[in-house]
Amino acid sequence: MNRDFRLLxxxxxxxxxxxxxxxxxxxxxxxxxxxxxxxxxxDRAVAAAKHAFPGWAATPIEERAALVAKIADALEARxxxxxxxxxAEQGKPLDQAMYExxxxxxxxxxxxxxxxxxxxLRDTGGNVVIEHRTPLxxxxxxxxxxxxxxxxxxxxxxxxxTGNTIVIKPAPTTxxxxxxxxxxxxxxxxxxxxxxxxxxxxxxARLTGHPDVAKVAFTGSTATGKxxxxxxxxxxxxxxxxxxxxxAAIVLDDVNPRQVxxxxxxxxxxNAGQICVAIKRAYVPEAMYDEFCxxxxxxxKEAVVDDGSKQxxxxxxxxxxxxxxxxxxxxxxAKARGTVLAGGEPLDRxxxxxxxxxxxxxxxxxxxxxxxxxxxxxxxxxxxxxDDVIRRANDTDMGLGGTVWGKDLxxxxxxxxxxxxxxxxxxxxxxxxxxxxxxxxxxxxxxxELGESGLHEYTQPHxxxxxxxxxx
Ligand code: NAD
Numbered sequence: 522m523n524r525d526f527r528l529l530x531x532x533x534x535x536x537x538x539x540x541x542x543x544x545x546x547x548x549x550x551x552x553x554x555x556x557x558x559x560x561x562x563x564d565r566a567v568a569a570a571k572h573a574f575p576g577w578a579a580t581p582i583e584e585r586a587a588l589v590a591k592i593a594d595a596l597e598a599r600x601x602x603x604x605x606x607x608x609a610e611q612g613k614p615l616d617q618a619m620y621e622x623x624x625x626x627x628x629x630x631x632x633x634x635x636x637x638x639x640x641x642l643r644d645t646g647g648n649v650v651i652e653h654r655t656p657l658x659x660x661x662x663x664x665x666x667x668x669x670x671x672x673x674x675x676x677x678x679x680x681x682x683t684g685n686t687i688v689i690k691p692a693p694t695t696x697x698x699x700x701x702x703x704x705x706x707x708x709x710x711x712x713x714x715x716x717x718x719x720x721x722x723x724x725x726a727r728l729t730g731h732p733d734v735a736k737v738a739f740t741g742s743t744a745t746g747k748x749x750x751x752x753x754x755x756x757x758x759x760x761x762x763x764x765x766x767x768x769a770a771i772v773l774d775d776v777n778p779r780q781v782x783x784x785x786x787x788x789x790x791x792n793a794g795q796i797c798v799a800i801k802r803a804y805v806p807e808a809m810y811d812e813f814c815x816x817x818x819x820x821x822k823e824a825v826v827d828d829g830s831k832q833x834x835x836x837x838x839x840x841x842x843x844x845x846x847x848x849x850x851x852x853x854x855a856k857a858r859g860t861v862l863a864g865g866e867p868l869d870r871x872x873x874x875x876x877x878x879x880x881x882x883x884x885x886x887x888x889x890x891x892x893x894x895x896x897x898x899x900x901x902x903x904x905x906x907x908d909d910v911i912r913r914a915n916d917t918d919m920g921l922g923g924t925v926w927g928k929d930l931x932x933x934x935x936x937x938x939x940x941x942x943x944x945x946x947x948x949x950x951x952x953x954x955x956x957x958x959x960x961x962x963x964x965x966x967x968x969x970e971l972g973e974s975g976l977h978e979y980t981q982p983h984x985x986x987x988x989x990x991x992x993x
Contacts, residue, residue: 522609524552526696530562530718531566531569532712538562543697546612546838547828549871553610555696558718563688564726566716570620570659570686573713575992577835578656578684585688589681593629595705596622597883603698605830607670610695612837612873613792614829617809624640625674631955632678633940635976648988652690654980656684657759658735663749664699665741666692667795667895672763673699676738676968677715678955683979685736688716692741694841725749732756737981739763740797743964750967753967761968763797765893766963767920768837769914770800770950773907773927776808781926782816786899788924788950790824790877792967792990794897795844798922798944798951802890803901814862814881817901821863821877828872839896845873848896851877851889857885857901858889864898885913893919907936910991915941920962924950943969 527534537556545552576737577585596603608666611618612916643650662676669691672761680687682888685865691699703717718724725745728796729737729752735861737757739749743764753760770785788800805813818874827838839845852875885888887898904910920942925932931949937945943960946952953959953971958968968978 524553524876525924526553526555526700528556528558528562528700528704529682529715529717530566530674531572531577532707533717533903534704534707535562537719537844541662543610544694544841545609546840547768547830547872549842549873550959553697554699556694558720558724560724560727563724563731565717565733567728567733568985569713570688573711574656574658574686576711577686577714579638580684582636582684585684586682587843589629591709592705593626594679595709596624596629597644597701598702600626601704603670603701605703607698608837608932610697610828611669612829612840614834614837615832617792618829621671625671628671628674628955629678632682632976635679635973637680637683637973637976637980642984644836648986650986651849651982652715654683654981655978655986656980658684658685659733659739660687660979661731661734661737661978662687662689663725663728663737663739663741665687666695667792669695669759670702672740673702675740679970679976680738681714681980683976683977688715688718688728688734689714690718690720690725693719693721726752729758730755734758735762736971746966754778759978759981761970762961762966763959763970764921764964765895765919766797766923766942766961766965767801767891767893767917767919768798768801768924769940770924771910771914771940772803772805772809772813773925773929773936774806775932776926776927778805778813779816782813783820784948785924786817786820786877789899790821790836790897793839793875794899795840795895796951798948798953799895800899800924801894803899804904805901806913807905810881810901814879814901817879817899818862821879822951824870826874826876836877836897839875840873842873842957844895845875848875848894848898851892851896852898855883855887855889855898856879858887859900877940885890885916890941891917908964911936911939915939918964920967922946931971985986
């Protein structure tokens with residue numbers, strides 16, 4: 522690709538200290554060069570954000586929100602360009618890339634509508650106590666490679682609307698769409714309000730440990746999230762961590778197995794399974810286990826696994842070689858322990874392709890069941906007793922999401938209440954919405970994003986507690 526990508530620091534488009542290759546996961550070959558920051562550029566980006574903060578925080582919220590809405594408009598106007606670059610760097614089929622880009626537009630628009638009003642906690646005439654919310658300062662936003670566009674918006678929108686400035690660092694394997702967003706921000710916003718730097722997994726610690734960063738908004742793996750939390754401890758920085766998941770789907774015995782298998786398949790295989798809240802293990806009643814597994818296998822065999830830029834592709838490659846190797850290893854192990862009904866072999870072609878794979882007859886302690894596979898390989902497990910399957914679903918350190926499938930909505934909802942995660946969807950999956958809070962339980966996260974409480978995470982309470990002076 523003959524295109525010049527630049528970092529964004531203090532309103533300037535910067536070539537970076539060096540460059541590195543960005544690989545198209547559908548070919549395994551480099552297709553673009555990304556500018557790379559160094560420690561000095563990280564410091565410059567944080568200094569620019571710090572310098573811009575007082576002016577931005579003092580800008581009326583209506584003006585800040587209007588600018589966020591303008592970013593959304595500019596993104597929409599360039600949606601096709603964003604989507605094809607997203608497919609090239611991330612691998613997802615073009616229609617799914619477009620869905621992510623338009624979801625990003627709607628997310629920013631939703632944040633542009635949100636407000637936090639001062640809250641009167643007490644008003645006795647003599648004593649008035651009001652809770653205001655003030656911005657924190659410089660936010661470091663660190664994102665992963667599975668949804669490189671929308672996961673930035675979940676941070677950018679609330680940070681800007683509430684009056685913070687931001688330094689964004691995308692994942693090294695999917696940096697380009699974030700740099701494109703930087704181009705938009707450069708045109709629309711005052712210098713330093715939004716800064717974008719790129720690294721090769723080497724500058725995150727400098728950013729999170731930087732004394733002038735007030736908050737770290739992180740989305741990524743639980744292992745890195747722990748490092749972020751440790752780095753933030755020194756400065757008692759605010760952190761929000763959106764981490765990994767091992768979401769269970771519990772299928773109840775009153776459903777039509779074919780109908781629900783289709784939905785579970787969609788929840789497991791979208792984005793080639795690389796979704797924090799993808800269905801990562803399915804629990805199915807004994808009586809319908811064979812039929813359910815066979816329907817999943819039929820759907821898996823129908824998948825069109827190919828380069829996401831080709832029309833008709835339903836499943837693209839894994840995003841990077843490391844993830845490809847990780848999923849391959851889990852798959853090899855699962856093949857020895859269970860029965861593979863569909864898929865099972867990486868494609869013999871360049872790129873990181875693993876076809877949708879359905880594995881049955883695994884024990885609960887199989888690594889494919891216990892670990893987050895983050896790939897298109899679904900273990901399907903049998904159950905006999907509802908209380909026991911709830912226990913099995915909860916038997917993990919993860920607690921991000923989950924799904925329950927049942928015709929009797931009351932009963933399905935009662936089961937959902939017993940699943941120990943931040944979100945449980947009933948008869949649907951991935952219903953993430955900018956107006957509904959999203960947060961992980963247990964080791965899946967700390968704090969959260971989206972909704973009014975997500976907006977609060979970018980502010981601190983500022984209590985003004987006033988009484989009148991008595992007559993002298
Ligand atoms: P990762 O943790 O390897 O990387 C995430 C980001 O952290 C990248 O930008 C990386 O460069 C950066 N990073 C690496 N080392 C760092 C350090 N020491 N300090 C600060 N930043 C550092 O995660 P990944 O492999 O890119 O993403 C996949 C993971 O993300 C999965 O576990 C998935 O479940 C999770 N995820 C969670 C959510 C959610 O909302 N909960 C959403 C998407 C993905």
